[in-house]
Amino acid sequence: MKIKSQRDFWSGLMFLLVGIAFAWGSTEYSFGSSARPGPGYFPFGLGVLLALLGALVLFKALTIESAGGDPIGSIAWKPLLLIVGAILMFGLALPKLGLVATLPLLIFVSALAGDEFHWKDALLNSVILTIGSWVVFIWGLKLVIPVWPTFLVN
CATH class of the missing domain: 1.20.58 (Methane Monooxygenase Hydroxylase; Chain G, domain 1)
Incomplete structure (x- = not known):
């Protein structure tokens, strides 16, 4: 076949x-x-x-x-490593930095993986997704996720 x-x-x-x-x-x-x-x-x-x-x-x-x-092209290493690194960074930083700092960091690093990076777009996405994540996970589902960095809370 x-x-x-x-x-x-x-x-x-x-x-x-x-x-x-x-x-x-x-x-x-x-x-x-x-x-x-x-x-x-x-x-x-x-x-x-x-x-x-x-x-x-x-x-x-x-x-x-x-x-x-329909051949497969070469592996795009830069985007692959940036996205995987951003996800690892999110998992490691969330307990210390909280959702409001870690999620924008994830979005900015992930946005760098694309061919076109615009600060305004990444900033707008960060604000919308952070507020949306807070509404869904913290307010709606009542999950216990650190929202603020630990040095601001203690």
């Missing part, structure tokens, strides 16, 4: 494997019922949906011809 689109083949395979891994991993948790779902109910459903999406993309890659085989 010939791969007709390399991009679709590898992305479909990745979605399929990640979906199966999440669905399988969620079986360790209680499923509950449809009326009262447990902690494994939602991740299992998402894993199955992701695996199905991956299977469809994989099927397309093996059946529908694309121009030139």
Whole structure:
């Protein structure tokens, strides 16, 4: 069987494997019922949906011809490292710096990964996403996440 689109083949395979891994991993948790779902109910459903999406993309890659085989280009190392670094930095800095300092930091570092960086856009995104995150996670869901830096609270 010939791969007709390399991009679709590898992305479909990745979605399929990640979906199966999440669905399988969620079986360790209680499923509950449809009326009262447990902690494994939602991740299992998402894993199955992701695996199905991956299977469809994989099927397309093996059946529908694309121009030139749709080759995969080189790996964009700068954006990859900036995004992964920003996520790691967010996880490490959140307990000490709080949400109002760490989230804008995450957004600015992530924005540097793109081809076009504009300070005004990153600042506007930081303000909107920080306020939105506070509304959803702190006010709405009542999660215990540090909001302010520890040196300001103590």
